[in-house]
Amino acid sequence: MHHPRRAARLLAGMAVAALTVTACGGGGGGAGGGEGSLAAIDLSGASFTVGSKEFTEQIVLGQIAVQALEATGADAGNLVTITGSTNVRTALTAGEIDMYWEYTGTGWTTHFQHEPQSAPDGDAALYQAVAEEDRNNGIAWLAPAPLDNTYAVATAEGRDQELGVRTLSEYAALVNRDPAQARMCAAAEFLTRDDGWPGLEQAYGFDLPADGIAELELSLIPQQTATGENCNFGEVTATDGAVAANNLVLLEDDKQFFVPYNAAMTVRQEVLDANPRLAEVFDPIAAKLTTELVRGLNERVDVGGELPEDVAEQFLQENGFIG
Template sequence: MFSRPVRRKFAVLAAAALTLTAAAGCGGGGSAVEASSAGTELEGASFVVGSKDFTENIVLGKIAVQLLKAHGAEVEDKTNLGGTVTNRKALQAGEIDLYWEYSGTGWIEHLKKTEPIQDSAEQFKATAEADLEQNQIRWIGPTPLNNTYALAIRSEKAQELGVKTVSDVAELAKTKPEEVTMCIETEFSTRDDGLPGLTKKYDFEMPKDRIALLDTGVVYTETDKGETCNFGEVFTTDGRIAALDLTVLEDDKSFFPIYNAAVTVKDDLYKKHPALEQVLNPVIAKLDDATMQALNAQVDVDGKEPGAVTAEWLEQNGFLGSSS
């Protein structure tokens, strides 16, 4: 499956990180596990859970589905519903009741703000308060994980070109433009926090003939191959970065916003079921970068089903009522 031996080593490390995270949840802190174990707080409630169509958001969606069921709710699983716009519109229209969104996306895409806030706590607070006031959408969270965008390149090519930062890429675009080819998703090609804003911030041009628009998973594999493109748009919590031995370039001008994940739900539904917060928050608190990378790697590197991965993790951490 992998063309370079180092990849399997990183996959093993990712799995080990997941094991350590699970062990930490099941070992010390018994009272915390007890408090977050399955219960009946949501008995009689029903929810439709959506998610975006990439691995991490599907994984997060499955966590919500399984957790809400474990606390007595009836749940319809509509994970893998589509992109950002599809889920947001479905939430606002009442077609789904909740899905996981990211603070930077809420700020830039939904609230149409042009300047991100670099402090993660302040960014989340500003996003949550504005969305609640303007759109009556409540944010439950945030997670410690920050799934921000980045540019990545296969490590041997990074050494060959001498690139470590996005500024290096911008300089290369002027001196050796033929080397700056990119694999990106369609959504990234149009978003203000995507390629248009990035090229403006770093002052370089990307002609269309040097851009390949691909599905998320294909971006990683093509960036690794280095035939279609040298640079790829990646998510920093994606397990394939380590597994494919890709080098993530430093965003040295701090262009990309902070993307802490949270559950978004319409405020009127939240008010009917305020127990959502006490059910979700103990799990949200455990979802840091390392945990998310390991969960994502089990799906994208090891080929496991998202629902099986999340059920195992929730059970190992005591969130489905199992003894620890």
């Protein structure tokens, strides 16, 4: 049943110490607002540190979390943005942050070091598995969102027909037949993750020469893939707002290699024990976060040039969470 695509994350910095702080901004309806469903949840006096990874979707989700907490009367300060999945996870387990949105597929493959092919079949089963395993680490997974930000390989609309590549199996055949035409743009983290490029090559039976890969910042890949100057194919995610804007199409993951990447708020258990109403804050928010909706939020930032905190505030207002 599960739908392949992916969760983007670049591994561009090694030290958790190298944190960058993103201003919270947006003013999303503080404790005294008295409007919206979050105003009914009183967390005044509580203080939280929210983290995120460094790409657009994570910053938007992080801003949603910060503003939601502020709407309950809690002090959420500034969003702490950290480069790389492993680094933000380390910040959580070390107590440097209290919570951040993580993806089930990343939990399974990156944090717990399981093979992608061994993942339980289906979104719900994978969520249950990672939530259960993480209890041993003192980390709680709140309710998952429908959002599945799974990995994908994209190419320009029309080029898929020209090259006869509409599936990843057909891409593998192209690599083996004409590797120059199969040139791939990808970000550093994808190129090293077992649930990324190395696993993909193994699952589909191809080996693209190193000079056939252009390593780029994730945000640059859609445009480079669209032009075809640097690469005919590119790593993207199912929720990348720049995919449609650049007239890209996603290749079908016909062997269903990519595992689901449903987003869920991960919280240190001791923080949740002290503030059990955090589930009341985030579970209804998660329920609204579909793949299509989040793709639209990302597009407003990456293509429309809006600020993540403004997009987050409008999401909370439009869904009745804040006034």
